[in-house]
Amino acid sequence: MKRALTRIVVVGGGFGGLSAVRALKHAPVQITLIDKRNFHLFQPLLYQVATGGLSPADIAAPLRSILKKQNNVEVVLGDVTDLDPDTHEVILGDGERIPYDTLILATGATHHYFGQDQWEPFAPGLKTLEDAQEMRRRILWAFEQAERAEDPQERDAWLTFVVIGGGPTGVELSGAIAELAHHTLKRDFRRIDPTQTTVYLLENAERVLPPYPPDLSAKAQKSLEKLGVIVWTQTRAANMEPGSVECAGAHEDTLRAQTVFWAAGARASSLCSVLQERLHAPLDRNQRVMVELDWSLPGHPEVFVIGDLAHYAHQTGAPLPGVAQVAMQSGKYVARRIRDQLNQKSTKSFRYLNLGDMAVIGRNAAVANLHVMRLGGFLAWLAWLFIHLMYLVGYESKLIVLIQWAWNYFSRNRRARLILGEKPPLETIPAPEVEKQRQNV
Amino acid sequence: MKRALTRIVVVGGGFGGLSAVRALKHAPVQITLIDKRNFHLFQPLLYQVATGGLSPADIAAPLRSILKKQNNVEVVLGDVTDLDPDTHEVILGDGERIPYDTLILATGATHHYFGQDQWEPFAPGLKTLEDAQEMRRRILWAFEQAERAEDPQERDAWLTFVVIGGGPTGVELSGAIAELAHHTLKRDFRRIDPTQTTVYLLENAERVLPPYPPDLSAKAQKSLEKLGVIVWTQTRAANMEPGSVECAGAHEDTLRAQTVFWAAGARASSLCSVLQERLHAPLDRNQRVMVELDWSLPGHPEVFVIGDLAHYAHQTGAPLPGVAQVAMQSGKYVARRIRDQLNQKSTKSFRYLNLGDMAVIGRNAAVANLHVMRLGGFLAWLAWLFIHLMYLVGYESKLIVLIQWAWNYFSRNRRARLILGEKPPLETIPAPEVEKQRQNV
Numbered sequence: 001m002k003r004a005l006t007r008i009v010v011v012g013g014g015f016g017g018l019s020a021v022r023a024l025k026h027a028p029v030q031i032t033l034i035d036k037r038n039f040h041l042f043q044p045l046l047y048q049v050a051t052g053g054l055s056p057a058d059i060a061a062p063l064r065s066i067l068k069k070q071n072n073v074e075v076v077l078g079d080v081t082d083l084d085p086d087t088h089e090v091i092l093g094d095g096e097r098i099p100y101d102t103l104i105l106a107t108g109a110t111h112h113y114f115g116q117d118q119w120e121p122f123a124p125g126l127k128t129l130e131d132a133q134e135m136r137r138r139i140l141w142a143f144e145q146a147e148r149a150e151d152p153q154e155r156d157a158w159l160t161f162v163v164i165g166g167g168p169t170g171v172e173l174s175g176a177i178a179e180l181a182h183h184t185l186k187r188d189f190r191r192i193d194p195t196q197t198t199v200y201l202l203e204n205a206e207r208v209l210p211p212y213p214p215d216l217s218a219k220a221q222k223s224l225e226k227l228g229v230i231v232w233t234q235t236r237a238a239n240m241e242p243g244s245v246e247c248a249g250a251h252e253d254t255l256r257a258q259t260v261f262w263a264a265g266a267r268a269s270s271l272c273s274v275l276q277e278r279l280h281a282p283l284d285r286n287q288r289v290m291v292e293l294d295w296s297l298p299g300h301p302e303v304f305v306i307g308d309l310a311h312y313a314h315q316t317g318a319p320l321p322g323v324a325q326v327a328m329q330s331g332k333y334v335a336r337r338i339r340d341q342l343n344q345k346s347t348k349s350f351r352y353l354n355l356g357d358m359a360v361i362g363r364n365a366a367v368a369n370l371h372v373m374r375l376g377g378f379l380a381w382l383a384w385l386f387i388h389l390m391y392l393v394g395y396e397s398k399l400i401v402l403i404q405w406a407w408n409y410f411s412r413n414r415r416a417r418l419i420l421g422e423k424p425p426l427e428t429i430p431a432p433e434v435e436k437q438r439q440n441v
Numbered sequence: 442m443k444r445a446l447t448r449i450v451v452v453g454g455g456f457g458g459l460s461a462v463r464a465l466k467h468a469p470v471q472i473t474l475i476d477k478r479n480f481h482l483f484q485p486l487l488y489q490v491a492t493g494g495l496s497p498a499d500i501a502a503p504l505r506s507i508l509k510k511q512n513n514v515e516v517v518l519g520d521v522t523d524l525d526p527d528t529h530e531v532i533l534g535d536g537e538r539i540p541y542d543t544l545i546l547a548t549g550a551t552h553h554y555f556g557q558d559q560w561e562p563f564a565p566g567l568k569t570l571e572d573a574q575e576m577r578r579r580i581l582w583a584f585e586q587a588e589r590a591e592d593p594q595e596r597d598a599w600l601t602f603v604v605i606g607g608g609p610t611g612v613e614l615s616g617a618i619a620e621l622a623h624h625t626l627k628r629d630f631r632r633i634d635p636t637q638t639t640v641y642l643l644e645n646a647e648r649v650l651p652p653y654p655p656d657l658s659a660k661a662q663k664s665l666e667k668l669g670v671i672v673w674t675q676t677r678a679a680n681m682e683p684g685s686v687e688c689a690g691a692h693e694d695t696l697r698a699q700t701v702f703w704a705a706g707a708r709a710s711s712l713c714s715v716l717q718e719r720l721h722a723p724l725d726r727n728q729r730v731m732v733e734l735d736w737s738l739p740g741h742p743e744v745f746v747i748g749d750l751a752h753y754a755h756q757t758g759a760p761l762p763g764v765a766q767v768a769m770q771s772g773k774y775v776a777r778r779i780r781d782q783l784n785q786k787s788t789k790s791f792r793y794l795n796l797g798d799m800a801v802i803g804r805n806a807a808v809a810n811l812h813v814m815r816l817g818g819f820l821a822w823l824a825w826l827f828i829h830l831m832y833l834v835g836y837e838s839k840l841i842v843l844i845q846w847a848w849n850y851f852s853r854n855r856r857a858r859l860i861l862g863e864k865p866p867l868e869t870i871p872a873p874e875v876e877k878q879r880q881n882v
Contacts (some may be wrong), residue, residue, distance in 0.1 A: 057857035416498035
């Protein structure tokens with residue numbers, strides 16, 4: 001039985017999957033987009049939700065709503081747990097099978113604790129809206145606990161935050177926590193002085209934002225320090241317990257801190273093992289799938305792997321970074337390839353065009369490496385704002401996010417400072433052990 | 442030991458407690474405001490969060506932020522679980538004791554299942570932001586399940602919603618669900634037609650909005666029916682199982698519905714039993730505390746109980762309703778009484794001034810009973826909008842809520858349609874039992 005339309009199954013509605021789907025809008029294909037969540041998430045702004053500046057709905061848009069006018073796509077809320085290479089079907093967690101002629105896998109990345117998964121409860125990472133809400137709870141809860149603490153040592157531990165990993169997420173998160181403490185919460189408490197908060201940023205490499213040019217790393221570190229962040233480079237977490245982080249490297253201290261966040265590593269999402277088992281996909285040490293020149297799986301030209309799930313090293317030798325630009329460009333490329341195949345045209349090979357890297361540090365500082373120019377300070381911050389707003393899905397989100405930012409900017413306010421959830425986060429953070437330890441800093 | 446300042450402890454930062462605190466702004470007192478949550482919640486708009494129109498942060502504002510400029514108040518995040526009448530102290534869950542000279546209790550109300558607490562998991566109520574988020578999850582999840590259902594009976598059960606209780610919450614909630622289904626989601630799905638959704642509103646009395654004048658109840662019912670809500674008056678839930686609601690009264694049907702919400706009753710929050718045990722407070726059958734003419738506890742002129750926690754029947758014989766107006770006016774009155782006592786002045790007795798009742802039904806219909814006039818339709822909707830915006834705490838919230846409403850109004854969009862939470866709500870809703878049952882309607 002020959003079907004009239006090619007069936008394209010796209011797994012994952014992030015930057016990669018959504019770009020592929022949208023680029024197939026006018027193609028004579030029948031698309032099924034499968035995602036575990038009912039929304040597209042603008043991940044680069046998660047740290048703003050984690051620090052109370054934005055609400056979840058400001059950085060997420062329902063997939064059905066984004067695609068409601070694209071008639072060749074059907075959205076399925078489901079979790080792909082397996083696939084059958086013989087029948088060309090993906091299999092959902094509830095057993096449903098969805099057949100494909102072409103498969104695009106774009107399920108992204110998850111946290112990577114480098115073999116120390118037991119650290120996760122003490123130092124959660126930031127990949128989902130739930131992660132962001134959990135961070136927000138922990139941050140705000142820490143100040144509440146500090147306010148009520150009788151013992152000065154205990155109070156200090158609640159006022160000490162450690163962010164592990166000095167990439168863009170770690171830089172933005174530590175900057176935002178420092179700003180929250182030193183400005184937004186300044187007058188909110190009666191017993192503690194939130195400006196006494198200490199935020200540590202640990203980075204194993206010799207500078208923060210390692211993939212950026214050295215002068216931008218230096219600018220970023222300076223901006224962070226101006227906000228009150230203590231940046232420890234060439235330092236890593238060697239051990240972790242409730243209430244303390246043992247550092248190794250340039251700083252061999254034990255930090256007494258109740259609130260620790262993980263921004264140090266990413267690895268491919270769990271779908272990679274299915275690909276390895278069913279399609280013999282080769283994986284790198286971060287579990288990413290090594291793909292061909294055209295982003296397809298070796299030996300499976302009908303299966304494409306894009307975005308953070310893929311390891312694409314054909315351009316420079318090093319794998320392309322796990323950023324939104326790579327995901328979007330790979331999604332668009334794969335869509336073009338599918339269109340060309342339908343028209344029996346050849347497709348020229350993929351070339352990643354790096355439009356620039358950016359990180360924002362607090363109220364009006366950012367670093368941007370735009371290739372044509374390198375920006376720092378306020379100008380970079382404006383550029384960052386502009387670019388992020390450009391990509392925010394949906395007209396209304398842009399307007400509302402812009403208003404909230406304008407408000408946050410002028411008032412130094414952060415409106416979404418709600419501790420939600422039935423149980424206090426304390427339950428997941430055991431009380432600090434009272435023991436002798438080295439004095440820090 | 443005589444203290445310089447009178448110590449006022451206020452428990453609960455809702456409409457009542459916050460009004461009392463603010464009205465004591467210039468009084469020479471030392472106030473401690475204790476709340477379990479770190480925010481003030483604008484409860485009348487919870488149904489908008491439950492139906493994806495607004496985000497939690499749009500209707501909640503951090504208490505510390507609201508009160509940061511009021512220097513005579515300290516905010517404590519804590520749960521009052523007991524009190525000691527001899528030492529005049531309230532006792533928090535963690536054992537901390539906070540002494541008071543005057544105590545104002547304003548912990549509000551919770552759901553009341555009239556002895557059928559086992560219904561709560563199947564038919565959750567709407568009092569907290571978590572409740573609203575859970576409702577939102579269930580509503581959106583139901584449409585997703587309907588889209589994937591193979592069996593037409595199962596699909597219909599996912600597309601059937603039952604709201605129990607025809608007071609303002611039930612009326613607003615059922616109207617909003619109907620509008621979501623019939624307008625917002627209209628084009629979002631490919632297999633189901635969301636306009637086939639059925640929303641039932643059950644009310645035990647002979648008309649919806651029983652405390653309103655009959656002509657407004659009739660208007661409300663007409664507006665609901667125009668939105669596609671099936672209103673069953675003189676009908677109550679007699680039994681409930683996962684997937685079905687057995688009705689009794691005028692309609693003795695069994696409704697096959699996967700999603701059921703409870704808006705039928707409220708009772709005083711759990712603090713009432715502490716008051717009964719420690720201060721011999723008399724309670725009514727909804728556990729509300731029977732208070733004196735000046736809102737104090739009989740025999741305890743230093744303890745005031747205000748808002749939904751109190752039963753105040755001195756004005757009309759019937760207890761004042763559990764609405765924001767009563768809470769705010771009682772809070773302000775008690776604050777005035779405290780100020781007058783400090784100045785050794787007498788206070789004239791309390792008089793509740795009913796400024797009017799309102800309920801909104803969908804996009805541009807509402808009913809308002811403003812005493813000077815009775816409004817229906819679009820005019821009432823505008824009045825409702827205006828009054829709610831007036832009371833929303835914080836300048837920015839008003840602006841953002843106004844923009845979102847304007848947007849929702851013109852686009853029929855509801856932006857915050859996110860299914861959040863790690864686990865699907867399905868886990869709390871067992872699959873419907875497949876069994877023979879009477880055909881409904």
